[in-house]
Amino acid sequence: MKTAVLTDSTAYIPEDVRKKWGIHMVPLSVIFGEESYQEEIDITAEEFYSKVKQSNELPKTSQPSIGMITDLFEELSKDYDAVISIHLSSGISGTYQAAVSAGNMVEGIEVYPFDSEISCMAQGFYVLEAAQMAREGRRPEAILSRLNEMKETMRGYFIVDDLTHLHRGGRLSAGQALVGSLLQVKPVLHFVDTKIVPFEKIRTKKKALKRILELLAEEAQKGKQIEACVIHANVPEEGEKLKKKIEEAHDHVHVTLSYFGPVIGTHLGEGALGICWYIK
Numbered sequence: 001m002k003t004a005v006l007t008d009s010t011a012y013i014p015e016d017v018r019k020k021w022g023i024h025m026v027p028l029s030v031i032f033g034e035e036s037y038q039e040e041i042d043i044t045a046e047e048f049y050s051k052v053k054q055s056n057e058l059p060k061t062s063q064p065s066i067g068m069i070t071d072l073f074e075e076l077s078k079d080y081d082a083v084i085s086i087h088l089s090s091g092i093s094g095t096y097q098a099a100v101s102a103g104n105m106v107e108g109i110e111v112y113p114f115d116s117e118i119s120c121m122a123q124g125f126y127v128l129e130a131a132q133m134a135r136e137g138r139r140p141e142a143i144l145s146r147l148n149e150m151k152e153t154m155r156g157y158f159i160v161d162d163l164t165h166l167h168r169g170g171r172l173s174a175g176q177a178l179v180g181s182l183l184q185v186k187p188v189l190h191f192v193d194t195k196i197v198p199f200e201k202i203r204t205k206k207k208a209l210k211r212i213l214e215l216l217a218e219e220a221q222k223g224k225q226i227e228a229c230v231i232h233a234n235v236p237e238e239g240e241k242l243k244k245k246i247e248e249a250h251d252h253v254h255v256t257l258s259y260f261g262p263v264i265g266t267h268l269g270e271g272a273l274g275i276c277w278y279i280k
């Protein structure tokens, strides 16, 4: 049985890595006024952040259409028997639901949609694992079962410089009164049941990052091998600094650096930082 792995652009897996592992990708888009750009294809993260600075209008985002995903599945059906389709959390985007609908429409390929319930490199971790297992010839059911096992230890905590982006885009699940109080501080955010919610209210960025590092350290204390990733929104030096701190503190945490690209950057704003991890 030949199984393909498809993800969306918000995993931000670099093109060379996608090519190496045969990972297929469907893009989400950012829209500036009348102009729409498919991220990772028409616009890079650097171009996006510089365009935001020059533009009078704030960008919007959109998910891929069901038709676009159906076309991709149909294309894949020529070479594969099945496809695992891994997407950003269904609580923040309709992409996963679009993959489910497209999967119900196509014939000639078994479609297994997977809701990562998170996004960015945490989603990427699922994708890389699935791609490796698919290459080993593992069956889709075995791959999905491993992804669900990974979900039990997958964590992602992040902070933003300005919460109004998340609030404006309707992606912050918190009552109006709570949002008001959060705007004064630097809350640590995370996903619960597919949605973004505040984890803890913290006064300063420095303390919020320290708290995220503590949460990782609590996990690392258990002594198991951890795969982690620091993610930044156009602040690579800050990302590198965090990565170095993690490397110096824990020898059984393998850590990489990734970025919040255009679509996620639209909702988090420049300067956001996050760390995600799972127990290997």
Ligand code: MYR
Pocket (backbone or CB within 6 Å): 028, 061, 062, 063, 092, 093, 094, 095, 118, 119, 120, 122, 156, 157, 158, 171, 263, 264, 267, 268, 274, 275, 276
């Ligand atoms: C769409 O238009 O369908 C895309 C909406 C994307 C919302 C993004 C919200 C922020 C996600 C933060 C992920 C942090 C992962 C560690």
